Amino acid sequence: MARITHVELRMVDLAPKVERVDAIQSFVSQETPVLTIYDSDGASGTGYSYTIGTGGPSVMALLQHTLLPRLIGQDGDRIDGIWRELLYATHATAVGAITSLALAAIDTALWDLRCRKLGLPLWxxxxxxxxxxxxxxxxxxxxxxxxxxxxxxxxxxxxxxxxxxxxxxxxxxxxxxxxxxxxxxxxxxxxxxxxxxxxxxxxxxxxxxxxxxxxxxxxxxxxxxxxxxxxxxxxxxxxxxxxxxxxxxxxxxxxxxxxxxxxxxxxxxxxxxxxxxxxxxxxxxxxxxxxxxxxxxxxxxxxxxxxxxxxxxxxxxxxxxxxxxxxxxxxxxxxxxxxxVSQDPGLGIKWDWARLDALADPITIKEVV
Structure with missing residues (x-):
C-alpha cells in the first residue's frame, strides 16, 4: 500500500484577461494555490484552488501549517476518509470559505493521483x-x-x-x-x-x-x-x-x-x-x-x-x-x-511546469525523520 511521502505547495497570482465587474465587486487578481502530492510508488497528483483577489495567503497558511502535515504517511486512496478527517481537524474554522478552499486543493490532488494510478480520466x-x-x-x-x-x-x-x-x-x-x-x-x-x-x-x-x-x-x-x-x-x-x-x-x-x-x-x-x-x-x-x-x-x-x-x-x-x-x-x-473532455488519466489539465516554477518556488512538506 502506497503512502504519501511529501507535498509541494506554491501560490501563483493570475491576472484576469479582461476587466471583471459585477454588482458588488471588481476582480483584479486570482490567487491560486497549486499543490502536488507524491506517494511511495513514485506517483504524483496535482490539484488547485483559488480566491478572487484576496485571501490566498490565509489558505496557504492553513495548508502549510495545519492540513498538509496530516497527509504525510496517509494512504492516498482514502480520499473520502482523508477529506472528513481534515475537515474535523479544522472544526473551529468550518464550515467556511478558507477551510473549504484549502480542502479543495488537497482533494483535487488526491483525485488526480488516484486517476493517474488507475490510468483513467476523471470524467x-x-x-x-x-x-x-x-x-x-x-x-x-x-x-x-x-x-x-x-x-x-x-x-x-x-x-x-x-x-x-x-x-x-x-x-x-x-x-x-x-x-x-x-x-x-x-x-x-x-x-x-x-x-x-x-x-x-x-x-x-x-x-x-x-x-x-x-x-x-x-x-x-x-x-x-x-x-x-x-x-x-x-x-x-x-x-x-x-x-x-x-x-x-x-x-x-x-x-x-x-x-x-x-x-x-x-x-x-x-x-x-x-x-x-x-x-x-x-x-x-x-x-x-x-x-x-x-x-x-x-x-x-x-x-x-x-x-x-x-x-x-x-x-x-x-x-x-x-x-x-x-x-x-x-x-x-x-x-x-x-x-x-480529455481522455488522459487525471484531471485533464496539462500544467506548464516551467512557467509555474518561474512564478513561484514550491514549499515542501515532508515527514520529519
Whole structure:
C-alpha cells in the first residue's frame, strides 16, 4: 500500500484577461494555490484552488501549517476518509470559505493521483455520463460594459457555436438592465439563451421587480439574486417568478444545499468545486440535486468542472471563463460551442511546469525523520 511521502505547495497570482465587474465587486487578481502530492510508488497528483483577489495567503497558511502535515504517511486512496478527517481537524474554522478552499486543493490532488494510478480520466472515474457539454460565455457580459459591447460579444460567441451568454445585472435602475438585455435579445434571436447574474446585489422586493422584467425577455435563469444565506427570501422569489433561480457559488457545505433544495428555493445548483471543498463533496451535491430533479451548472473553474459535469447526468452547461491559460500547455478542446473532455488519466489539465516554477518556488512538506 502506497503512502504519501511529501507535498509541494506554491501560490501563483493570475491576472484576469479582461476587466471583471459585477454588482458588488471588481476582480483584479486570482490567487491560486497549486499543490502536488507524491506517494511511495513514485506517483504524483496535482490539484488547485483559488480566491478572487484576496485571501490566498490565509489558505496557504492553513495548508502549510495545519492540513498538509496530516497527509504525510496517509494512504492516498482514502480520499473520502482523508477529506472528513481534515475537515474535523479544522472544526473551529468550518464550515467556511478558507477551510473549504484549502480542502479543495488537497482533494483535487488526491483525485488526480488516484486517476493517474488507475490510468483513467476523471470524467470516467467519477461517473462517465458524457464526453462533451455545451458552453455559455460570461467573459463578455460584465456589468460595466455597454450594450454595444454586450451585443458584439454575444454575436461572436453565437458564431462560434455557443448556445448562451450570461449578462451581469444590477445597474442603478431597472430600465438600464432592461435596455441591455433587450439589445442582446434583439441581436441573437429567441433561440439563444440569455442568462443573468445579480451577484447577491438585490433586496427581495427589487429582485421580484427585476424578475418580472426578466420574464419579458425570456431569460434562462436569475443567478444569485439575493444574499446567499437567505433561504427564505430565495424561496419567496422562486414562488413569485417563472424564471429559474440559480444559487450555489457562495455555499460551502452539503447541508446548505440540502436546505435550499428542501425549501424549493433553487431550481439550478451552481456548486463551486473550490468553495464546497473539492471533488468529493461536489459529487455529493450533484447527486443530491439529481434526487430533487434539479440541474447542476457549476460556477467558474472551467478546467476542473469540465470532467465533473461530464461525469454526472444532471448537468446542462459549463461556464466559459478561461482561468489557467497562462500556466498550462494547452486549454480545453472546444468544438462548435461544446467543451470536450480529455481522455488522459487525471484531471485533464496539462500544467506548464516551467512557467509555474518561474512564478513561484514550491514549499515542501515532508515527514520529519
Amino acid at each position: 470516467k472515474l467519477a461517473g462517465g455520463s458524457r464526453e462533451s457539454i455545451p458552453l455559455y460565455s460570461t467573459e463578455g457580459g460584465w456589468l460595466h460594459l455597454s450594450s454595444e459591447a454586450l451585443v458584439e460579444d454575444a454575436l461572436a460567441m453565437q458564431a462560434q457555436g455557443f448556445k448562451g451568454s450570461k449578462i451581469k445585472i444590477g445597474r442603478p435602475h431597472i430600465s438600464e438592465d432592461a435596455a441591455r438585455l433587450e439589445a442582446v435579445r434583439a441581436a441573437v434571436g429567441p433561440g439563444y439563451e440569455i442568462l443573468t447574474d445579480g451577484n447577491q446585489g438585490f433586496t427581495l422586493s427589487e429582485a421580484i421587480r427585476r424578475a418580472q422584467m426578466l420574464e419579458d425577455h425570456g431569460i434562462g435563469w436569475f443567478e444569485e439574486p439575493l444574499k446567499a444565506d437567505d433561504v427564505a427570501a430565495h424561496r419567496e422569489l422562486a414562488r413569485r417568478t417563472s424564471v429559474p433561480v440559480a444559487v450555489g457559488e457562495s455555499l460551502y457545505s452539503l447541508s446548505q444545499f440540502k436546505d435550499y433544495l428542501q425549501a424549493g428555493a433553487a431550481s439550478i445548483v451552481q456548486v463551486d468545486l473550490a468553495r464546497i471543498g473539492g471533488i468529493t463533496p461536489w459529487l455529493k451535491v450533484a447527486h443530491l440535486a439529481e434526487a430533487f430533479n434539479v440541474m447542476v451548472c457549476p460556477h467558474f473553474l472551467m478546467e476542473l468542472h469540465l470532467p465533473l459535469v461530464c461525469a454526472v447526468p444532471n448537468a446542462k452547461w459549463l461556464e466559459y471563463i478561461p482561468q489557467l491559460d497562462s500556466i498550462t500547455e494547452q486549454g480545453i478542446e472546444i468544438k462548435d460551442g461544446r467543451a470536450h
